[in-house]
Amino acid sequence: MAGYEKGLVEVGDRVWAWLQPDGGWGWSNAGLIAGGDTSLLVDTLFDLRLTAEMLAAMRAAVPAAARIATVVNTHANGDHCYGNELVSGAEIIASARAAEEMTRTPAATLAQLMAAAPGLGPTGAFLGRIFGAFDFEGITDVLPTRTFDGRLDLALGDTSVSLLELGPAHTGGDVVVEVPGRRVVFAGDLLFIGGHPIVWAGPVSHWVEALDRMLAMDVEAIVPGHGPVTDKAGVRELRAYFVELELAARPLWEEGLSPLEAARRLHLDRAAGWGEAERLVVNVAACFRTFSGAKEAADMVTLFGDMAALAGT
């Protein structure tokens, strides 16, 4: 498998990944699929500068990138859609659930939160550390122009592309983009490599099902939402993480611990050395919701506060 350097890497016949090491908070991957003289972009990036830089590099390397007819946003997190205004001439596709979530997380909200961060104590310091490298000012939210539920097959020149809605898991409307003829799948944030995943929506059992769907595909290269390009071994590793997590979390829930207390107690050997270990508290909270039958996740400020506490910043 290719190395892990910033930029464009060919992962299949006329299929490229755009990688942003180190894959931590906000450093997402994107993708480009060429078919004939047109192309499909998988995700935009967290801000306009990063997205413009990526589009320029794609156009310089791939003639078909001059005509990006279609953009797919794999889900509603800003690091996969805040650059949409730079491809606003394209048809922009997302699952209906992801499109609905995008209306609730405009870039302006994050810009305001970052502006307020210096007054938010440890949580603000944590936000500054993880998101300080990005610029959320002046972003115009451009929402999907086409939505779907379940599955959507697209013709792209000489190949076909399948959009499969496998959420809720990471978020409410996660989609993976499969290019069957070229044996590549873009997993969006249903796959993290080298860092902890984060279960904003869940349940964990549904994320495991999504990973099983990917394991059943006839694919060679798998592009995660964050981290280096992988194959099915990377999918199996994350699957094992979730199985271990749920098993380990249950007795801590039965003890009556809070997610933060439980996350401090919990050690997953396979995740030793993975980045963003603070996400464990959010993932434990998702397990606890399943155990208790609770529906709603805690609000973002509480979750970031718990992560700041776990990270010790």
Ligand SMILES: [Zn+2]
């Ligand atoms: Zn992401």
